Amino acid sequence: MSLFQDTFTTTIPGVRVRFGAGVRHKVAEEMEAMGLSRALILTTPQQADTGAEFAALLGVKSVGVYAGAAMHTPVAISEEATAKALELGADCILAVGGGSTTGLGKAIALRTDLPQIVVPTTYAGSEATGILGQTEGGRKTTITTPKVQPEVILYDAELVRTLPVAMTVTSAINAMAHAAEGLYAQNRSPISTLMAIEGLRAFRDALPRVLDNPSDLHARGETLYGAWLCGTVLGTVGMAIHHKLCHTLGGSFDLPHAETHSVILPHAIAYNEKAAAQALAPVAEIFGEASPGQALHDFALRMKAPLALRDLGLKETDLDRATEIATQNAYWNPRPVEAGALRQLLQRAWAGDAPQA
Numbered sequence: 001m002s003l004f005q006d007t008f009t010t011t012i013p014g015v016r017v018r019f020g021a022g023v024r025h026k027v028a029e030e031m032e033a034m035g036l037s038r039a040l041i042l043t044t045p046q047q048a049d050t051g052a053e054f055a056a057l058l059g060v061k062s063v064g065v066y067a068g069a070a071m072h073t074p075v076a077i078s079e080e081a082t083a084k085a086l087e088l089g090a091d092c093i094l095a096v097g098g099g100s101t102t103g104l105g106k107a108i109a110l111r112t113d114l115p116q117i118v119v120p121t122t123y124a125g126s127e128a129t130g131i132l133g134q135t136e137g138g139r140k141t142t143i144t145t146p147k148v149q150p151e152v153i154l155y156d157a158e159l160v161r162t163l164p165v166a167m168t169v170t171s172a173i174n175a176m177a178h179a180a181e182g183l184y185a186q187n188r189s190p191i192s193t194l195m196a197i198e199g200l201r202a203f204r205d206a207l208p209r210v211l212d213n214p215s216d217l218h219a220r221g222e223t224l225y226g227a228w229l230c231g232t233v234l235g236t237v238g239m240a241i242h243h244k245l246c247h248t249l250g251g252s253f254d255l256p257h258a259e260t261h262s263v264i265l266p267h268a269i270a271y272n273e274k275a276a277a278q279a280l281a282p283v284a285e286i287f288g289e290a291s292p293g294q295a296l297h298d299f300a301l302r303m304k305a306p307l308a309l310r311d312l313g314l315k316e317t318d319l320d321r322a323t324e325i326a327t328q329n330a331y332w333n334p335r336p337v338e339a340g341a342l343r344q345l346l347q348r349a350w351a352g353d354a355p356q357a
C-alpha cells in the first residue's frame with residue numbers, strides 16, 4: 001500500500017522538511033521561526049530568474065542573489081560566494097536549485113556556519129545529506145560533516161515542473177541509485193530500508209506519469225517525495241561500487257552527473273546481485289522481474305534513459321584508466337571489487353549492452 005500523500009510537514013532528526021505544492025511561499029515563515037532575517041539566495045546562472053522570484057517573495061528578508069553555482073562545486077566559486085555572503089551580512093543561505101546549487105550552499109555553510117534553507121528543483125537528493133563534494137585543480141574530493149547538513153528543506157512540486165524531460169529521467173534514476181545501494185549498505189537500518197523501498201516504489205509509479213504529462217503536479221509531487229526518501233538514504237548509510245564508479249567517471253573524465261548515474265546503475269546492481277541477493281530482492285519485486293539489474297535496465301529503457309557511456313562522451317580507450325582509478329582505493333562492496341570484472345562491467349556500460357550478473 002502506498003504511503004504517499006500530497007501535502008505534509010515533518011521533522012526528521014536535525015532536519016525540518018516541509019512538503020507540498022506552493023510550499024516555497026513559506027520561506028519567510030521558516031526564516032522567522034529560526035530568528036533569521038537576511039537570506040543570500042543562491043542559484044545557477046540558468047535559474048537566475050527563479051532566484052529573482054524568491055528575492056521578490058522575501059522582500060527585505062533577501063540581501064541579494066548569487067547566481068553563480070556550478071557543477072561539482074568549484075572551490076573558487078565557493079570562496080567568491082562566501083565573501084559575498086559575509087559582505088552582505090547574510091544570516092542564512094537560501095539555495096534554490098539542483099545538487100550544484102545545494103553544494104554551493106553547503107560550501108558556504110562549511111566556511112561560515114550559516115544555516116541553510118534548501119528548495120530543491122531536481123531529484124539529486126543533496127539537500128538531505130551532510131556530504132559535500134567539491135573540485136579544485138581538476139580533483140574532486142568529498143567531505144562528510146554535520147556542518148554542511150541543511151537545516152530546512154522545502155519540497156515544492158511546482159518548481160520541478162520546469163525540469164526538462166530528459167533531465168527528469170536521469171535525475172530520477174540518480175535518486176534511485178541512492179536507494180538501490182542503500183539496500184545493501186553495511187550500516188543500513190530498517191528505517192533506511194523502508195525509505196529505500198518506498199523511494200523506489202514512488203519513482204516506479206510516478207515517473208511514467210510525469211513523462212506522460214510533465215506538468216502533472218500530483219505525479220511531480222510523488223517523484224519529489226521519492227527524491228527526499230532516496231536522498232535521506234544517501235545521507236544515512238554508506239554507498240559502494242555504483243557511487244565509486246560515478247565519482248570516477250564524473251571526477252576524472254568530466255562525464256555529466258545524473259546521466260552517468262543513469263547508465264551505470266543497472267550494471268552496478270547486477271555486479272552485486274548475487275552477493276547481496278536478499279538485500280536486493282525488493283528491487284526485483286518492485287519492478288516485477290527476476291533479476292534486480294535487469295529490472296533496472298528495463299525500467300531505464302522504458303523511461304528512454306541514456307544507456308551507453310559512449311553516448312556521454314567517454315572514449316573506449318579511457319576504460320582501462322577508469323578501471324584503474326576505480327580500484328585504486330579499497331572500499332567496501334558486497335562483492336569484492338575485482339579489476340577484470342569491473343573492466344567488463346565498464347565495457348558493457350560503454351557499449352550500452354544489457355547488464356550481466
Ligand code: NAD
Nearest residue numbers: 044046072098099100121122124126129131159160162163
Ligand atoms: P544541477 O544542479 O547541476 O542542475 C543541472 C542544470 O539543470 C542546471 O543548469 C540547473 O540550473 C538546471 N535546473 C535544475 N532544476 C531545474 C528546473 N526545475 N527547471 C529547469 N532547470 C533546472 O544538477 P543535479 O543533478 O541536481 O546536481 C548535480 C550535482 O550535485 C553534482 O555536482 C553532484 O556531485 C551533486 N550532488 C551532491 C550530493 C551530495 O549529497 N553531496 C548528492 C547528489 C548530487
